[in-house]
Amino acid sequence: MAGIQAPTFEPNDDPSAATYERMATIHNACFPDWPVTADDVRHERESRDPSKFIERYLVRVQGEVVGYAETGHLQMSHREGKYFLHTQIHPDHEEATLATLTFLMGRLQQRGYDHLISYTRTDKSHRIEALERLGFVCLQKNPDVRLDLEQFDPSLWTESLTRVADLGFRLVTLEELGDSEDVWRAYYDLDWELMQDVPYTDSFTKRPFEVWVDQIKTPQFDPSLFHFALRGDEWVGMTECYWSGADHVIAGTGLTGVRRPHRRVGVATALKVKALCDLKRRGAKLIRSDNEESNPMLDLNYRLGFRSTGAWLHYELKVE
Ligand SMILES: CC(C)(COP(=O)(O)OP(=O)(O)OC[C@H]1O[C@@H](n2cnc3c(N)ncnc32)[C@H](O)[C@@H]1OP(=O)(O)O)[C@@H](O)C(=O)NCCC(=O)NCCS
Known part of the structure; x- marks a missing residue:
């Protein structure tokens, strides 16, 4: 019954090698059709434009790391007040998605936002449901x-x-x-x-x-x-x-x-x-x-x- 426990969040500012491995494992459980390595996860973080704001968290359920979450400026389409929300939650703990998105939005409240972006795929029903409950609207569809x-x-x-x-x-x-x-x-x-x-x-x-x-x-x-x-x-x-x-x-x-x-x-x-x-x-x-x-x-x-x-x-x- 781990999936119904409330998640907790801790800053993920300086991941260890084991944390990068865990992040890659979680990503690959979510998207086995697009596998990544721990090095890919590390590179994505280290190559980010340092002038752009970002906050990163690990998501735990009953002490176990079940996901990771990020919010920050979009490097590809930047404007003050505009932020992305990204969550990667292991399929066994998808129920944590809504709480994680809500947590990220709470973090942004301190900065002030007027425009939020998030992506998902048609097979990710928990994520779709969570985004729509929070008021997000689908504005673009890209067939996979x-x-x-x-x-x-x-x-x-x-x-x-x-x-x-x-x-x-x-x-x-x-x-x-x-x-x-x-x-x-x-x-x-x-x-x-x-x-x-x-x-x-x-x-x-x-x-x-x-x-x-x-x-x-x-x-x-x-x-x-x-x-x-x-x-x-x-x-x-x-x-x-x-x-x-x-x-x-x-x-x-x-x-x-x-x-x-x-x-x-x-x-x-x-x-x-x-x-x-x-x-x-x-x-x-x-x-x-x-x-x-x-x-x-x-x-x-x-x-x-x-x-x-x-x-x-x-x-x-x-x-x-
Ligand atoms: C999409 C794009 C790459 C097509 O390049 P292109 O060299 O003109 O494509 P091709 O000449 O090989 O076109 C092949 C066929 O695709 C279709 N096609 C290409 N562009 C089209 C257009 N603007 N409208 C309708 N059909 C089009 C046609 O059927 C065409 O055959 P035809 O010219 O004999 O009718 C080009 O329009 C482009 O650079 N767009 C902007 C970048 C982009 O959106 N890329 C995709 C996202 S990654």
Whole structure:
């Protein structure tokens, strides 16, 4: 009956190696389809923009650490008064979710807030119920799509690669481009320009260059999974992929985008095809992505064979 005990909260400012392991275990119990390592958890914390506020807690039930919780400024979309709430509670103790979110909101009362953000997924009924009880409203839905790479047949897509090559586009990886400051700066500029067209409920905040680079270089970072399209010296588009966990069987996608003047000639399709062929060749079994439900990127993913398994839900609470 542990699940019905009231949770307690303690600051999680300086986790031990064992605490990082426990946090990864809890994350992986919640999301076995997107495993992380203790190093991933540590990196996410250590690479956060230090100028942004955050408070972190461990959640205990009857003395046992059953979850962790955080609230702070959004690095990606920052404004005073706007904060995210994040809870990761072990599935055996999901009943602690409402109390944990309520605790975080209580902490923020001292600072004053007018806009709260939280994410969850359609299969997380406790979290959805808790957010809605607290007055949060779902403002954006991103279907969670997956491609079984065993079903992906590269031979059906070779024409998409020759088409863009014939138009003068060159597809290269970050590894091939090299680890120079010029390369990272060009990537940073491209990323920021493309982000302006990614559907979201608010504007994005440009992270400092050093923070942005550090956040990309996760423990699973692999520059050969980042594909770019160049024409002459111009960086035209990109698609990013990441390994999930240490065994490199599951991969996920980051940003895919193409600069406006070069859209609708097949560049994004070619970048995705190249990435998928490469992942399949290297033994990956599954690739995951999510896109806002009206984004043409979602249709492009469906055409490549991705199938929806649920959706990520973006919740907000605005205080008038
Ligand atoms: C989505 C995006 C990456 C597509 O890039 P692209 O290079 O233009 O895509 P492609 O040329 O390969 O398009 C392939 C197909 O997708 C569909 N498609 C692409 N853009 C579309 C649009 N704006 N409206 C309708 N369908 C579209 C079309 O069916 C297209 O085939 P067609 O041109 O023969 O009709 C680009 O619009 C973009 O950069 N958007 C902003 C960034 C973003 O939101 N990325 C996704 C989130 S990670």
